[in-house]
Amino acid sequence: MFAEFLQYLFSGVTIGATYALVALGFTLVYNASHVINFAQGEFLMIGGMSTVSLLAMGVPLPLAIAMAVALAAVLGMALHKLAIAPARKADVITLIIITIGASIFLRGLAQIIWGKEFHTMPGFSAAESVNVLGAVMYTQSLWVLAVAGVMVLLLALFFTRTLMGKAILATSMNPGAARLMGIRTQFVLMLAFMLAAVLGAMAGIMVAPITLTAYDIGIMLGLKGFVAAAIGGMGSGVGAVVGGLLLGIAEAMTAGYISSDYKDAVAFLLILVILFFMPRGLFGARVAERV
Amino acid sequence: MALLRLPERVPGLPVLALVLLLVPLFLGNEFHLDIATQIALIAATVVGLNLLVGYGGQVSLGHAAFFGMGAYASAILTGTYGWTSMPALLCGALLVAVLAWTLGRPILRLKGHYLSMATLGMGIIIAIVINNEGWLTGGPDGLAVEPLTVLGAELSIFDHYSVLGLDVSGALLWYGLAALLLLLAVWIARNLVDSPIGRALRAVHGSEVAARVVGVDTAHYKLLIFVISAVYASVMGSFYAHYTGFITPQVASFEHSIELITMVVLGGMASTYGVILGAVLLMLLPQLLTDFQDYEMMMFGLILMLTMIFMPKGLLPTLSEALKRLRSRPATAPAGQE
Numbered sequence: 001m002f003a004e005f006l007q008y009l010f011s012g013v014t015i016g017a018t019y020a021l022v023a024l025g026f027t028l029v030y031n032a033s034h035v036i037n038f039a040q041g042e043f044l045m046i047g048g049m050s051t052v053s054l055l056a057m058g059v060p061l062p063l064a065i066a067m068a069v070a071l072a073a074v075l076g077m078a079l080h081k082l083a084i085a086p087a088r089k090a091d092v093i094t095l096i097i098i099t100i101g102a103s104i105f106l107r108g109l110a111q112i113i114w115g116k117e118f119h120t121m122p123g124f125s126a127a128e129s130v131n132v133l134g135a136v137m138y139t140q141s142l143w144v145l146a147v148a149g150v151m152v153l154l155l156a157l158f159f160t161r162t163l164m165g166k167a168i169l170a171t172s173m174n175p176g177a178a179r180l181m182g183i184r185t186q187f188v189l190m191l192a193f194m195l196a197a198v199l200g201a202m203a204g205i206m207v208a209p210i211t212l213t214a215y216d217i218g219i220m221l222g223l224k225g226f227v228a229a230a231i232g233g234m235g236s237g238v239g240a241v242v243g244g245l246l247l248g249i250a251e252a253m254t255a256g257y258i259s260s261d262y263k264d265a266v267a268f269l270l271i272l273v274i275l276f277f278m279p280r281g282l283f284g285a286r287v288a289e290r291v
Numbered sequence: 292m293a294l295l296r297l298p299e300r301v302p303g304l305p306v307l308a309l310v311l312l313l314v315p316l317f318l319g320n321e322f323h324l325d326i327a328t329q330i331a332l333i334a335a336t337v338v339g340l341n342l343l344v345g346y347g348g349q350v351s352l353g354h355a356a357f358f359g360m361g362a363y364a365s366a367i368l369t370g371t372y373g374w375t376s377m378p379a380l381l382c383g384a385l386l387v388a389v390l391a392w393t394l395g396r397p398i399l400r401l402k403g404h405y406l407s408m409a410t411l412g413m414g415i416i417i418a419i420v421i422n423n424e425g426w427l428t429g430g431p432d433g434l435a436v437e438p439l440t441v442l443g444a445e446l447s448i449f450d451h452y453s454v455l456g457l458d459v460s461g462a463l464l465w466y467g468l469a470a471l472l473l474l475l476a477v478w479i480a481r482n483l484v485d486s487p488i489g490r491a492l493r494a495v496h497g498s499e500v501a502a503r504v505v506g507v508d509t510a511h512y513k514l515l516i517f518v519i520s521a522v523y524a525s526v527m528g529s530f531y532a533h534y535t536g537f538i539t540p541q542v543a544s545f546e547h548s549i550e551l552i553t554m555v556v557l558g559g560m561a562s563t564y565g566v567i568l569g570a571v572l573l574m575l576l577p578q579l580l581t582d583f584q585d586y587e588m589m590m591f592g593l594i595l596m597l598t599m600i601f602m603p604k605g606l607l608p609t610l611s612e613a614l615k616r617l618r619s620r621p622a623t624a625p626a627g628q629e
Contacts, residue, residue, distance in 0.1 A: 105592030
């Protein structure tokens with residue numbers, strides 16, 4: 001009974017850590033530019049798929065991961081430079097449609113390169129799983145949690161300890177004032193897109209051995225990450241992490257105890273509940289609107 | 292003043308009617324006619340969605356769910372329960388109106404793009420329910436739909452009918468019906484925009500706070516237009532189901548929602564004829580890209596991105612602005628005056 005619960009908890013926390021990384025990416029870009037980047041999920045797909053390809057070419061795992069993340073980072077910068085920056089004077093909804101266009105483009109590209117079938121990636125450790133209090137914990141889950149933890153920590157340090165991090169925060173608070181202080185806001189925005197892409201790619205690589213990967217996994221993972229960000233209150237870093245974990249656990253519990261058919265509905269039911277009862281999310285700041 | 296404005300606004304509807312009348316003359320075969328009919332039905336849906344997006348300033352990322360609910364309500368009530376088409380259509384529309392009202396009432400009191408999150412969530416839940424409850428909806432395999440019945444007469448695309456002594460195919464009649472529905476949708480939308488509701492909404496779009504200060508109940512008007520646009524989708528979904536004769540959960544999917552909103556933004560928000568153009572282009576694009584086979588999806592994304600980057604206001608507003616600039620500035624204007 002308890003072992004069963006623990007089992008669901010493990011798988012929930014694992015997938016939740018992935019959602020948290022995606023949600024952090026959404027939050028970063030949203031804070032810096034108020035754009036909801038619907039191409040965020042595609043970075044997971046690109047991270048996972050290119051790692052699989054590089055491994056197949058005989059590239060050792062750490063190098064393959066580094067190259068895949070670098071590729072995603074370049075794509076993230078390109079997305080900003082080529083698609084978002086030229087249209088920066090447009091409506092937010094127009095920018096959202098541009099990111100949707102970008103996500104369809106990337107998905108189409110992936111379909112040409114990698115085909116429509118699922119690809120498998122071996123786990124990072126030789127040992128498949130360990131037993132914890134009667135529940136099975138996959139070693140890959142430990143990798144996911146460890147990497148997600150390290151990423152969150154690094155991100156926190158980046159924002160509190162480095163000038164670059166503070167420049168991003170300043171831009172998200174007040175772009176005009178930031179520009180007056182000599183911060184190149186367009187560069188900061190590009191950095192935000194790049195960081196979001198790196199976060200997404202890392203999440204995609206880590207989770208690929210568990211969930212498999214295909215050209216179209218980005219849609220659902222991206223949407224779930226978006227929901228996690230909204231649960232946390234769009235724009236809050238802590239909220240994104242908590243939102244991701246909560247969503248992962250809620251999903252695993254639903255799949256375990258209620259119905260696996262409706263597992264995917266949990267995220268979207270949660271977002272409705274949050275909007276009805278605490279519209280700013282769990283950690284969203286109360287902001288007074290200036291006219 | 293009124294006289295001056297006339298030429299700008301009035302011809303829209305007759306011109307659209309003329310275009311719709313002429314289209315069948317240029318269509319070579321039944322396949323083209325089929326696409327034209329579908330475009331007209333979807334365009335009418337998008338005209339309704341544009342009321343919300345273009346005039347209400349709110350974004351729905353789940354409008355296909357309303358379309359799908361209308362489609363499935365008609366399919367299930369006429370097929371499984373033997374109702375006739377019109378009561379089924381009305382029942383679906385009522386269901387959608389109640390759902391949109393329940394969802395919109397608490398959400399639309401909030402400032403910001405919360406409606407897009409709520410409609411996204413609701414849309415995907417409805418799509419999942421349609422997929423999972425196979426006993427009612429046929430599940431992922433889809434559901435066959437009875438032909439449309441109007442006043443006891445059946446309208447099927449496979450039959451031939453005698454109209455005023457002429458032999459007319461059911462497909463052509465269906466095209467005529469879809470064209471009429473589109474004209475009706477545009478007529479209602481134009482009237483709504485020029486009504487007190489439309490004026491209030493434009494005020495909300497301009498500045499919600501300012502609108503509230505002058506006494507516009509902003510939440511009420513936004514809710515009203517949300518419900519109206521949802522009912523548009525539901526009604527067109529019902530007709531679409533009867534027309535195609537077979538529906539799958541795809542009609543209610545997130546992807547379809549994205550297609551609908553893309554038509555609005557691509558064609559030009561707040562431009563009724565622009566969004567029709569958006570619907571035409573977005574539905575023709577896959578037909579034109581079929582030659583590219585594997586590259587179809589990539590090309591589609593690329594075209595979407597490029598259009599929005601270079602014409603952020605949408606096709607029709609950008610084109611008409613360019614036209615105006617051409618007309619107002621003679622060719623002799625010195626270069627580099629911008």
